[in-house]
Amino acid sequence: TSAAAAAVEVGGVKIARDDVVKEDDPTNNVPDTIFSKIGLQLHRRDxxxxxILKNTIYDYFDKNFAGQFDKFDDLCPLVSVKQNFDDVLVPADHVSRSYNDTYYVDSQTVLRCHTSAHQAELLRDGHTHFLVTGDVYRRDSIDSTHYPVFHQMEGFRVFSPDDWSGSGMDGxxxxxxxxxxxxxGLARHLFGAVEMRWVDTYFPFTNPSFELEIYFQDDWLEVLGCGVTEQEILKRNGRTDHVAWAFGLGLERLAMVLFDIPDIRLFWSNDKRFTxxxxxxxLDVKFKPFSKFPPCYKDMSFWINDAFTENNLCEVVRGIAGDLVEEVKLIDNFTNKKGMTSHCYRIAYRSMERSLTDEEINSLQLNVRETVKNKLNVELR
Ligand code: FA5
Ligand code: MG
Structure with a gap:
């Protein structure tokens, strides 16, 4: 990993590193590893x-909706707290607003955690059918299907009363x-026959709300969230008396199923054997692993404190081991008679590209232990 560039440009907006990464500012929690991903826009590489997946989804909408959907894939990922949360009715006390879950540039600016952040402005601009593709950012756990930067495509369609009046249904x-x-129809366009199921869920901005899951590698994988847009959002943005649907697709998750890609870190690989x-x-490509290198497991146990969170731990590990960390998993958790709680985490190290040496992993793990102790103020056991 090389040092982050001093500035990048996205959608005509110049973003300076020093405006996004501010080590000593308590209203900021963006590390260099995250800044270095801004502007890469993997979804714009054909x-x-x-x-490839984005373009295939575009084809589906072009064919079925006669080009009615307006497409955006270059909107700046730095958005206001209002755009990311308030405009889509996320309650003031919702966990997703916390510094534990979201990357804040300052108290009023975030790296968008979903493409839904652009719904309101596009509605206000008069769009009634649109697709928004972009990189989104979340502090999250570490495993083969979660990464702190990933890509979503938002879809939004507005109906007017004429559309449903003859249907015998309400809007x-x-x-x-x-x-x-x-x-x-999109799932069939992408996968042909595939096992899928709808799950009822909750989003602040839709009601009813659903998730679509697809069977992949012996388990159900959540690939998208969607629902019927809350009336309040339409009313606030010039579409009173209309009805709309919206969805947010996880592009990596769909691409993993489509191309048989086993680990989400691979999307960031520059290794020719991947690219x-x-x-x-x-579309009819199945990824051939160039080789499967062995994982190496390291356990660490510590007494946690009240401020401890798994996301903070994951960020420390990712900050040191980068994409060499495959999974961080809680394997033991107990509270003693004095009320102290101990956690044991198992860290899996594995490179997608080469074999790791014992010395290399031992030195990473030593560094992780020291940093966890000092930064998270936990007591190692
Ligand atoms: C949302 O982000 C909603 N904005 C989606 C939505 C839009 C609902 C419009 C209703 C209307 P969610 O947090 O579930 O929902 O994320 C959507 C998808 O992103 C998930 O289904 C999953 O496919 C993907 N995803 C979520 N977290 C990660 C992650 N850490 N790494 C990779 N993909 C992820
Ligand atoms: Mg979800």
């Missing part, structure tokens, strides 16, 4: 699995039916 039922039909396997417009 030969990258995420770009909400009509939009929900159209939404499911549209997304099932050369994909090319524009080619």
């Amino acid at each position: 030969n990258h699995p995420l770009g 909400t039922a009509y939009a929900a039916a159209d939404l499911k039909k549209t997304l099932e 050369s396997q994909f090319s524009e417009g080619k």
